[in-house]
Amino acid sequence: MTRFDPASLRYDANGLIPCIAQQEGTGEVLMMAWMNADAVVKTLETERVTYWSRSRQAFWVKGETSGHVQTLVDLRIDCDRDCLLAIVRQEGAACHTNRRVCFYTSVVDGEEVELMAPMK
Amino acid sequence: MTRFDPASLRYDANGLIPCIAQQEGTGEVLMMAWMNADAVVKTLETERVTYWSRSRQAFWVKGETSGHVQTLVDLRIDCDRDCLLAIVRQEGAACHTNRRVCFYTSVVDGEEVELMAPMK
Numbered sequence: 001m002t003r004f005d006p007a008s009l010r011y012d013a014n015g016l017i018p019c020i021a022q023q024e025g026t027g028e029v030l031m032m033a034w035m036n037a038d039a040v041v042k043t044l045e046t047e048r049v050t051y052w053s054r055s056r057q058a059f060w061v062k063g064e065t066s067g068h069v070q071t072l073v074d075l076r077i078d079c080d081r082d083c084l085l086a087i088v089r090q091e092g093a094a095c096h097t098n099r100r101v102c103f104y105t106s107v108v109d110g111e112e113v114e115l116m117a118p119m120k
Numbered sequence: 121m122t123r124f125d126p127a128s129l130r131y132d133a134n135g136l137i138p139c140i141a142q143q144e145g146t147g148e149v150l151m152m153a154w155m156n157a158d159a160v161v162k163t164l165e166t167e168r169v170t171y172w173s174r175s176r177q178a179f180w181v182k183g184e185t186s187g188h189v190q191t192l193v194d195l196r197i198d199c200d201r202d203c204l205l206a207i208v209r210q211e212g213a214a215c216h217t218n219r220r221v222c223f224y225t226s227v228v229d230g231e232e233v234e235l236m237a238p239m240k
Contacts, residue, residue: 099199105196
């Protein structure tokens with residue numbers, strides 16, 4: 001076995017790596033956001049999925065303000081080491097629009113179709 | 121309904137948008153790769169998932185050489201319009217290592233653990 005070294009991941013020019021969040025059990029793809037090396041470390045240490053907010057240039061502990069926490073179940077690395085997959089337990093809505101997932105728009109015969117409404 | 125315009129997606133400085141491929145039915149997250157606007161159009165027109173290869177700087181029709189084709193079932197757009205989710209039917213291995221998925225390494229207690237072997 002190899003000891004995991006966050007520095008061994010391949011980050012982009014801004015020091016970021018994309019992380020896909022997938023719900024344990026159901027397999028729903030909830031969202032994709034970005035992490036830097038420190039966010040990867042925090043996520044593993046705290047088991048609270050922590051991204052790097054590109055707009056705020058700050059750590060973004062998912063659900064810290066909304067309560068829609070992502071608890072880490074398993075963190076996976078892809079073959080090229082330039083993308084992460086976080087298996088999580090998502091509390092409530094993953095999307096800031098209060099929908100369960102961010103991917104709620106489908107392209108059907110050239111038209112955009114909304115697949116789900118915001119949660120109550 | 122809104123007519124889908126590929127130019128309305130938010131591409132990065134290199135004109136690319138990440139696309140997550142997920143297997144229909146099982147929900148397996150197979151891989152993540154990049155598309156430019158033309159690759160999005162080709163994917164929708166041909167129903168063969170077509171990425172943009174950053175290393176080759178060329179279209180990458182998934183499975184064209186390996187036979188491990190991805191047939192598009194549904195293309196979804198996220199809330200920020202800066203990430204795509206392709207629901208696909210994956211023939212064989214999605215990963216160039218001949219594993220079903222690219223995310224075959226898990227971080228467990230600080231060690232990297234391989235979750236699956238290459239397909240026969």
